[in-house]
Amino acid sequence: MFRRLPEVAGDAIPFTIDGRPASARAGDSVAAALLANGVTTCRNTPVSGAPRGPYCMMGVCFDCLVTIDGTGNRQGCQVRVAPGMAVETQDGKREVER
Amino acid sequence: MSGQATRFDFDIAVIGAGPAGLAAAALAAGRGASVVLLDEQAEPGGQIYRAVTETPVRDRKVLGPDYWHGAELLGPLRDSGAVHWPGSVVWSVARPREDGPRKDGADGPRRIQIGLSRNGVAALLTVRHVIMATGALERPFPIPGWTLPGVLGAGAAQVLLKTSGLVPSGATVMAGSGPLLWLLAWQYLQAGARIDAILDTTPRENWRAALPLLPGFLRSPYLGKGMKLMLEVRRKLTVIGNVTGLRAQGDGVLKSVTYSRNGVEQRLPADTLLLHQGVVPNLNLANATGCAQRWDEVQRCWRPTTDDWGATSVEGVALAGDGAGIGGARAAEEAGRLAALDALHRLGRIDRTQRDEAAAPFRAALDRALTGRAFLDTLYRPAEPFRVPADDTIVCRCEEITAGAVREAVRLGCSGPNQAKSFLRCGMGPCQGRLCGPTVTEVIAAERGVSPAEVGYYRLRPPVKPITLAELAALPKTEADIDAVLKH
Amino acid sequence: MTATATGTGTPSRPDVIVIGGGLHGCSAALHLSMRGVRVLVLEKDHVARHASGVNAGGVRQLGRHVAELPLTVAAMALWHRIGELVDDDCGFESHGQVKVAETEAELATLHARVAELRALGFSHEEVVGRDELRSLVPAIADHCVGALVSRGDGAAIPFRTTFAFRCKAIALGARFQEGGAVTRLARRGGLWSVETADGARHEAPVVVNCAGAWADRIAAQVGEPVPLEVIAPMLMITARVPPFIKPVVGATGRTLSFKQFPNGTVLIGGGLLGRAVRDENRTELDFAQVSVNARTVWDLFPAMRGATIVRAWAGIEARMPDQIPVIGPSGTEPGLYHAFGFSAHGFQLGPIVGRITADLITGGATDLPIAAFRIGRFAGAAGTIAA
Ligand SMILES: Cc1cc2nc3c(=O)[nH]c(=O)nc-3n(C[C@H](O)[C@H](O)[C@H](O)COP(=O)(O)OP(=O)(O)OC[C@H]3O[C@@H](n4cnc5c(N)ncnc54)[C@H](O)[C@@H]3O)c2cc1C
Ligand code: FES
Numbered sequence: 001m002f003r004r005l006p007e008v009a010g011d012a013i014p015f016t017i018d019g020r021p022a023s024a025r026a027g028d029s030v031a032a033a034l035l036a037n038g039v040t041t042c043r044n045t046p047v048s049g050a051p052r053g054p055y056c057m058m059g060v061c062f063d064c065l066v067t068i069d070g071t072g073n074r075q076g077c078q079v080r081v082a083p084g085m086a087v088e089t090q091d092g093k094r095e096v097e098r
Numbered sequence: 099m100s101g102q103a104t105r106f107d108f109d110i111a112v113i114g115a116g117p118a119g120l121a122a123a124a125l126a127a128g129r130g131a132s133v134v135l136l137d138e139q140a141e142p143g144g145q146i147y148r149a150v151t152e153t154p155v156r157d158r159k160v161l162g163p164d165y166w167h168g169a170e171l172l173g174p175l176r177d178s179g180a181v182h183w184p185g186s187v188v189w190s191v192a193r194p195r196e197d198g199p200r201k202d203g204a205d206g207p208r209r210i211q212i213g214l215s216r217n218g219v220a221a222l223l224t225v226r227h228v229i230m231a232t233g234a235l236e237r238p239f240p241i242p243g244w245t246l247p248g249v250l251g252a253g254a255a256q257v258l259l260k261t262s263g264l265v266p267s268g269a270t271v272m273a274g275s276g277p278l279l280w281l282l283a284w285q286y287l288q289a290g291a292r293i294d295a296i297l298d299t300t301p302r303e304n305w306r307a308a309l310p311l312l313p314g315f316l317r318s319p320y321l322g323k324g325m326k327l328m329l330e331v332r333r334k335l336t337v338i339g340n341v342t343g344l345r346a347q348g349d350g351v352l353k354s355v356t357y358s359r360n361g362v363e364q365r366l367p368a369d370t371l372l373l374h375q376g377v378v379p380n381l382n383l384a385n386a387t388g389c390a391q392r393w394d395e396v397q398r399c400w401r402p403t404t405d406d407w408g409a410t411s412v413e414g415v416a417l418a419g420d421g422a423g424i425g426g427a428r429a430a431e432e433a434g435r436l437a438a439l440d441a442l443h444r445l446g447r448i449d450r451t452q453r454d455e456a457a458a459p460f461r462a463a464l465d466r467a468l469t470g471r472a473f474l475d476t477l478y479r480p481a482e483p484f485r486v487p488a489d490d491t492i493v494c495r496c497e498e499i500t501a502g503a504v505r506e507a508v509r510l511g512c513s514g515p516n517q518a519k520s521f522l523r524c525g526m527g528p529c530q531g532r533l534c535g536p537t538v539t540e541v542i543a544a545e546r547g548v549s550p551a552e553v554g555y556y557r558l559r560p561p562v563k564p565i566t567l568a569e570l571a572a573l574p575k576t577e578a579d580i581d582a583v584l585k586h
Numbered sequence: 587m588t589a590t591a592t593g594t595g596t597p598s599r600p601d602v603i604v605i606g607g608g609l610h611g612c613s614a615a616l617h618l619s620m621r622g623v624r625v626l627v628l629e630k631d632h633v634a635r636h637a638s639g640v641n642a643g644g645v646r647q648l649g650r651h652v653a654e655l656p657l658t659v660a661a662m663a664l665w666h667r668i669g670e671l672v673d674d675d676c677g678f679e680s681h682g683q684v685k686v687a688e689t690e691a692e693l694a695t696l697h698a699r700v701a702e703l704r705a706l707g708f709s710h711e712e713v714v715g716r717d718e719l720r721s722l723v724p725a726i727a728d729h730c731v732g733a734l735v736s737r738g739d740g741a742a743i744p745f746r747t748t749f750a751f752r753c754k755a756i757a758l759g760a761r762f763q764e765g766g767a768v769t770r771l772a773r774r775g776g777l778w779s780v781e782t783a784d785g786a787r788h789e790a791p792v793v794v795n796c797a798g799a800w801a802d803r804i805a806a807q808v809g810e811p812v813p814l815e816v817i818a819p820m821l822m823i824t825a826r827v828p829p830f831i832k833p834v835v836g837a838t839g840r841t842l843s844f845k846q847f848p849n850g851t852v853l854i855g856g857g858l859l860g861r862a863v864r865d866e867n868r869t870e871l872d873f874a875q876v877s878v879n880a881r882t883v884w885d886l887f888p889a890m891r892g893a894t895i896v897r898a899w900a901g902i903e904a905r906m907p908d909q910i911p912v913i914g915p916s917g918t919e920p921g922l923y924h925a926f927g928f929s930a931h932g933f934q935l936g937p938i939v940g941r942i943t944a945d946l947i948t949g950g951a952t953d954l955p956i957a958a959f960r961i962g963r964f965a966g967a968a969g970t971i972a973a
Contacts, residue, residue, distance in 0.1 A: 001268040008263035040247040046826040053247030057254035062528040520745035564894040570880035
């Protein structure tokens with residue numbers, strides 16, 4: 001669980017997590033935005049189905065994989081959140097079409 | 099500077115925009131070479147100075163003066179004329195073999211090929227010299243439960259602080275050892291964040307081993323500050339020392355942390371567990387490029403083999419900064435400058451004497467920056483059970499392979515990490531061994547009773563970061579195509 | 587790497603020394619051991635380090651050179667009972683192999699191929715039309731008009747297969763010495779003397795050359811230079827996706843090998859080449875060529891366009907000018923047998939070629955036609971063209 005420091009200013013950026021409205025701040029990666037919105041789990045592994053969340057925040061662990069605007073397996077910690085972005089958590093293997 | 103590139107025939111590509119890369123690019127471009135600085139992040143700074151141009155944490159005392167030093171590297175870069183392409187994921191560096199005589203002089207062809215993706219488009223860029231400044235990554239900290247959501251690296255938590263002004267809320271435990279753990283705790287203190295406990299896993303015997311090295315450390319102009327931070331944290335927070343066993347527990351998400359101390363098990367409720375036991379070179383790109391590497395017994399990690407200038411075994415490819423062995427941010431900066439001077443020399447822009455003269459002050463600064471390093475390396479060498487974990491611990495997060503499975507493979511005849519890959523698929527997932535390589539090396543070595551140097555490391559191959567089939571399929575194949583792709 | 591020895595056999599003099607611990611070396615060792623012959627395998631790196639451990643795993647009769655047809659059919663019979671041979675199923679699964687035609691003209695060449703095989707008495711390949719192609723491979727692109735199919739074909743897991751052959755050979759008494767290359771081979775007084783880089787010397791009346799991409803060097807030592815070319819076929823693999831395809835798919839007008847493993851990853855290859863540096867055990871990928879391969883998948887499997895490629899690699903393989911291997915006795919020396927040069931399709935033949943070599947050594951003959959593979963066919967050729 002993470003919270004924003006009170007001094008953090010700037011406009012809220014609206015986006016969605018699994019269709020639910022959520023709010024981020026300029027400069028947030030998708031993974032940071034998920035954590036800021038209380039979402040610690042972003043996918044289940046395709047191997048055993050175990051839940052995972054962001055671990056390294058620097059693009060090396062690949063545990064933050066999410067579907068962003070319909071494209072699956074994106075590293076949430078390496079993509080900046082943008083207004084209106086649709087972020088979906090992933091369940092197991094990703095469909096081939098997306 | 100960002101993206102508005104007008105030239106595509108670069109002499110030098112610098113990969114990584116942390117202290118080493120920023121300093122290298124600024125120096126080389128400042129002396130007239132055409133330089134492109136590539137980094138997958140959207141802003142310069144690397145991990146240590148992450149978001150230094152735009153962090154929402156405006157109270158400067160929270161992140162501390164060492165962090166704000168990063169801002170001083172940006173002016174020289176801007177003035178140098180180096181082209182900065184943020185958001186560029188480099189997935190391959192190769193020096194294609196050529197038949198026929200070599201043409202190495204100043205007018206030689208661009209010969210090193212870089213595969214990169216930018217804005218979802220892949221391209222091949224050809225340059226004459228590459229300086230990899232790919233930095234470090236947190237050493238894997240394999241404990242039971244380290245894959246649970248709610249468990250993060252301390253470095254990861256620091257990125258959240260720098261880029262987004264996020265601090266843990268709820269019950270928070272920090273565990274491990276090393277300077278970064280204490281720095282983060284100190285930053286959290288300044289920011290008024292909650293920390294329930296720090297579990298210090300530094301083995302008692304490390305203090306004994308490090309003590310003789312203390313005088314050198316005390317002479318360091320930089321590192322002494324770290325000691326002060328640690329003392330302040332120890333005064334103000336609950337620090338539990340000599341922690342041996344460590345487990346993260348929870349059903350689908352972290353609920354508690356169990357640890358043992360002097361043979362007694364204790365349990366702490368936790369919503370967030372931040373793990374750290376030092377950093378290791380991020381060597382995937384160098385390894386995949388074919389750069390030779392060696393096992394560093396003191397730092398207990400693999401590091402690419404480099405000479406005094408950072409040159410690797412692959413002609414035209416140099417390494418600077420933590421990617422070549424852990425030395426910290428100040429050392430990285432100076433190493434970047436030395437690598438840049440050597441690049442200018444190899445490209446025929448300065449002669450050997452000019453290179454050596456210009457290098458003198460940087461070399462002296464590098465020595466200063468490395469003063470006391472041996473003390474830190476010895477004191478914070480991670481405890482054996484956290485490098486060579488028990489059977490039930492997952493070592494390969496991607497393929498969910500346990501240490502026990504690796505040991506079983508060794509008993510069946512698996513003699514090194516590359517065979518472990520074939521036996522078990524460990525290291526074959528998307529992280530390409532970054533989070534299991536050091537552990538798998540040490541587990542196999544321990545099981546076989548030989549040195550890690552003998553069992554070797556994964557043979558890595560490009561792409562070192564996954565790319566989509568569509569990007570690959572659309573790879574431009576001619577120089578004109580390449581320029582067209584990179585120009586947008 | 588230091589040399590390591592494995593095996594329970596007595597360290598007394600072996601009857602046969604096999605050079606090379608790839609699938610072919612391990613298969614020869616297994617078949618010989620099954621007949622009570624004492625075998626020592628000498629491998630310069632470790633078993634399955636090269637082509638046999640890193641190939642695409644395709645177990646294919648489809649589209650083979652006519653000279654290989656009797657061998658490939660006999661090998662296939664062994665694959666379908668592979669567990670009985672090596673006590674492990676080697677991950678072998680048989681869902682057929684499919685070679686897709688993208689145009690009517692390509693389809694016509696496939697019909698001609700089937701007619702040619704029929705005339706030779708082989709019936710394992712057949713042509714299917716649009717609809718059956720779609721029922722076999724629902725994900726195939728709309729423009730494909732038909733395909734050549736070999737229903738008994740399939741795929742196995744290369745490293746696991748080669749290792750299973752090794753383990754079974756060891757169980758039957760073979761010994762393996764890994765980590766020391768054979769540097770010298772000489773025959774005196776009816777005995778071969780074989781020296782390795784770690785300084786050891788071994789003797790045996792019979793030697794088998796299964797040294798893969800290095801086999802020309804062994805042959806050259808006995809005065810049999812061969813025009814072996816060292817090649818580096820490239821492969822790439824995706825992150826896991828849900829199961830969507832069973833057979834292995836190739837193409838007619840361009841090179842492709844495409845298949846999904848049971849774990850969901852998709853392997854893409856088909857013989858496009860990187861560069862091999864065999865003296866350094868190293869390969870270099872050529873991304874312009876990888877891109878050609880990716881383009882083929884883009885065209886034939888639109889659903890794969892967004893798939894992530896997590897790894898790519900190349901293996902070091904031997905290719906002969908006529909694309910078929912060298913199998914059989916030496917043309918210059920008694921007591922020496924060759925099995926190399928499989929030209930990027932030797933995995934499927936592994937189980938049978940070991941048996942053929944064992945036949946030749948223990949009985950002086952084999953019931954399968956191997957004349958086309960004799961090493962003498964290159965006599966007078968301009969020596970080696972290897973890198
Ligand atoms: C990328 C790729 C994909 C392929 N896909 C397929 C496929 O789908 N289906 C198929 O049927 N085939 C395929 N092949 C071909 C197949 O892998 C090979 O034909 C087959 O494995 C060859 O086996 P081998 O034992 O002759 O060679 P190798 O496996 O290369 O073994 C030769 C061994 O000899 C050792 N050696 C060499 N010199 C010495 C020495 N002096 N002393 C001691 N040891 C020595 C080497 O270290 C090596 O281990 C593919 C090949 C590659 C590279
Ligand atoms: S959190 Fe590790 S890759 Fe994103």
